[in-house]
Amino acid sequence: xxxxxxxxxxxxxxxxxxxxxxxxxxxxxxxxxxxxxxxxxxxxxxxxxxxxxxxxxxxxxxxxxxxxxxxxxxxxxxxxxxxxxxxxxxxxxxxxxxxxxxxxxxxxxxxxxxxxxxxxxxxxxxxxxxxxxxxxxxxxxxxxx
Numbered sequence: 223x224x225x226x227x228x229x230x231x232x233x234x235x236x237x238x239x240x241x242x243x244x245x246x247x248x249x250x251x252x253x254x255x256x257x258x259x260x261x262x263x264x265x266x267x268x269x270x271x272x273x274x275x276x277x278x279x280x281x282x283x284x285x286x287x288x289x290x291x292x293x294x295x296x297x298x299x300x301x302x303x304x305x306x307x308x309x310x311x312x313x314x315x316x317x318x319x320x321x322x323x324x325x326x327x328x329x330x331x332x333x334x335x336x337x338x339x340x341x342x343x344x345x346x347x348x349x350x351x352x353x354x355x356x357x358x359x360x361x362x363x364x365x366x367x
C-alpha cells in the first residue's frame with residue numbers, strides 16, 4: 223500500500239465515522255429542545271464537504287473507497303445511544319463531541335507527520351484542512367460546556 227492511499231483511506235474512514243456518528247446524534251436529539259442542534263448541523267455540513275474532497279482525491283488517484291467494518295459502526299452507535307440516554311444536555315453533547323474531535327485532531331496530526339515527506343502535497347493539504355476544521359468546530363462547541 224502506498225502512502226497516498228494510506229493517508230486518504232485514514233481520512234475517508236475518520237470522516238465517514240464522524241459523519242455517521244453526528245447523523246445518528248442529530249436524529250437522537252431531533253425532537254428534544256437542545257440549542258446545540260444548529261452547531262451540530264453546521265459541523266455535519268463541514269464533514270460532508272471534507273468527505274466530498276476526500277472522495278474526489280481517492281478517485282483522482284484511482285483508489286477505491288474502503289468502507290469501515292460494521293463492528294466499528296456498531297460500537298459507536300451503541301456508545302452514542304447509551305450517552306444520550308444518560309444525559310442529553312447540551313453540555314454533555316458538546317463534551318462528547320469535543321472529546322471525539324480532539325482524538326480526530328491527534329490522529330490527523332500523527333498521520334500528517336507520518337506521511338508529510340511521502341504523500342502528495344494536495345493530500346497533506348486535505349489532512350491539514352480537516353484538522354483545522356475539527357479545531358474550529360471545537361471552538362464553536364465550547365460555548366455549550
